[in-house]
Amino acid sequence: MELLTALYLLCFLYLTYYLYKIALQRTNQCCYMLGYECYKATEDRRLDTESCASIILRNKSLGLEEYRFLLQTIVNSGIGENTYAPDNVIQGKEERPELIDSLTEMDQIFFNTLDSLFAKSGISPQEIDILVVNVSLLSCVPSLAARVINRYKMRCDVKAFNLSGMGCSASLVAIDLVQQLFKSYKNAFAIVVSTEALGANWYCGREKSMMLSNCLFRSGGCSMLFTNNKALKHRAILKLKYMVRTHYGSNDEAYDCCIQVEDGLGYRGFRLTKKLVKAAAQSFIINLRVLGPKMLPLWEIIRYIVVSFQQRRKSKSASLDQGLMAAIPNLKTGAEHFCIHPGGKAVIDGVGKSLGLTDYDLEPARMTLHRFGNTSAGGLWYVLGYMEAKKRLKKGDRIIMISFGAGFKCNNCVWEVMKDMKDGNVWEDCIDEYPPDSLGNPFMEKYGWINDAALSFIRMEDYRSIS
Incomplete structure (x- = not known):
């Protein structure tokens, strides 16, 4: 009898749960992704071993202890030799970045990905109803969203949002915003642009917990196209x-x-x-x-x-x-x-x-x-x-x-x-x-000598002068 009661209870719970999920799916407004385009920088901005070393050696605040810390961090980071840095860092302007450097960095990512996204989707910029741009570390006037609107001459009634300070999780914050807006705007198109302004935020000090960001963060970004138009469901990828x-x-x-x-x-x-x-x-x-x-x-x-x-x-x-x-x-x-x-x-x-x-x-x-x-x-x-x-x-x-x-x-x-x-x-x-075959990088092979105890008697200023 107890077993039969348990089975009835289980069936009841399953039916309730099934109906709940159906109701949840029906109340959720549809949000389809039609396409996305990731940014890939040019080869002159590639951070191989030598490029990383030259950038590190430019920082005159660093001593032998900091070099050893950076070497160990890079070796254990899981990052290879084909990542990309902002132009101003490659050019040696990381200590004194200018606003134009950040804007140029954003333009390269925005317009490269958006041009490709519009071309592949066949959707024109004038058809966009919602635009969300998220860049955490750059807030300018006019906004970055306005910069996109100006470039593509979007409609005057486009709903534009510029998000800052949201960090690495910002793209999902932006998509959630789009999903909520889709409840009010029917058969709409939305663009989300997600990236970060790194050039003006390259750390030039010697505090170890702050040097980590230079070892991990690299140039990149993505533009995405969404719709809630069910008639376009056949074109959606997600x-x-x-x-x-x-x-x-x-x-x-x-x-x-x-x-x-x-x-x-x-x-x-x-x-x-x-x-x-x-x-x-x-x-x-x-x-x-x-x-x-x-x-x-x-x-x-x-x-x-x-x-x-x-x-x-x-x-x-x-x-x-x-x-x-x-x-x-x-x-x-x-x-x-x-x-x-x-x-x-x-x-x-x-x-x-x-x-x-x-x-x-x-x-x-x-x-x-x-x-x-x-x-x-x-x-x-x-x-x-x-x-x-x-x-x-x-x-x-x-x-x-x-x-x-x-x-x-x-x-x-x-x-x-x-x-x-x-x-x-x-x-x-x-x-x-x-x-x-291996995710290792050649940093230890080329610069492992930094860990030599004999270097403790050498001033890093002398090493920089001969490097």
Whole structure:
């Protein structure tokens, strides 16, 4: 009798959950992606080993200890020799950047990607109803959104938004804004432009926690085209199913773990603390408590509840890693692909460990970090591009995008693939070389002598003079 009651209860829960998901999907306004274009800089801006060394040696604030720290950081970063830096950094103007340098940097990314996006989609700039531009570290007058409108002579009634300070997770913030606006504007087209202004924010001091940003952040960006017109569903490549945004800024440690400050010498930069990984993990758990029930099948939710209850009974003093495993369900039951923000090796590995992901699952994020570095808000779309270039994305597949940003924010969403995706995109000229046999770089091979104890008796000023 008890077994029969349990079966009836299970059937009732399943029916309730199924009806809830149908109602949720119907109330959500459709948001289709028609296309996206990632930016690839010219070869004269490539940061190979020699280019990195020359930029580092220009910083006269650095001593032997800082050189050793940078060498170890670069070697362990997961970044290769084919990433790109802003023009003014390549030209040696990082200490005294001008406004025109930042505007030129933005123009190159904006107009290169938008020109290609308009040409491939067949949608003209005058058809755009909503424009969202997100660049965290550059706020100018007129706005960057106005700069795009002026260049393409968009309509006077275009709804323009210029987002700043949103960090690496800004593109999903922008897409969420578009999704909300689609509830008020029918059969509309929206453009989202996501990038970062790095040239004017290159750190020129010697504080180790602020030098990390120079090792990780690189030039890049992406422009995306969306619509809520169901008549264009056949042209869509992706459909947004769920979006959950989490802001963990009320926690002081999380707020301070990734913050723009000035050091003791007055140099401005980003301080990245050891608390960042912890903040990412905690905000991730909070986010998944909301996203999980929306994307997972009922049987996985029930299994997760039972297992979590059993684990809590066994140990009330679990370590952080055990806590993560207990708090996160098996997301592979709700998604076939994992598009993780390539913010750094530690973040990628941390997410992979907590979710029980394989090397295959983490490959797109790791390869993106190696090839393009951390391109901030644009990074997710290089990861998506890798999946597409590798022909992994088939119609009906689900992709979960996982992003983190200063604040501290965790913004995640789930997409449904609307057609087989196989464009080579920005990866076209190198996709056959990935994954390489090794993600190592030649920095240690060429500059490992910096760790020689004998150098402690040599002044770095003398070395610079002969380099």
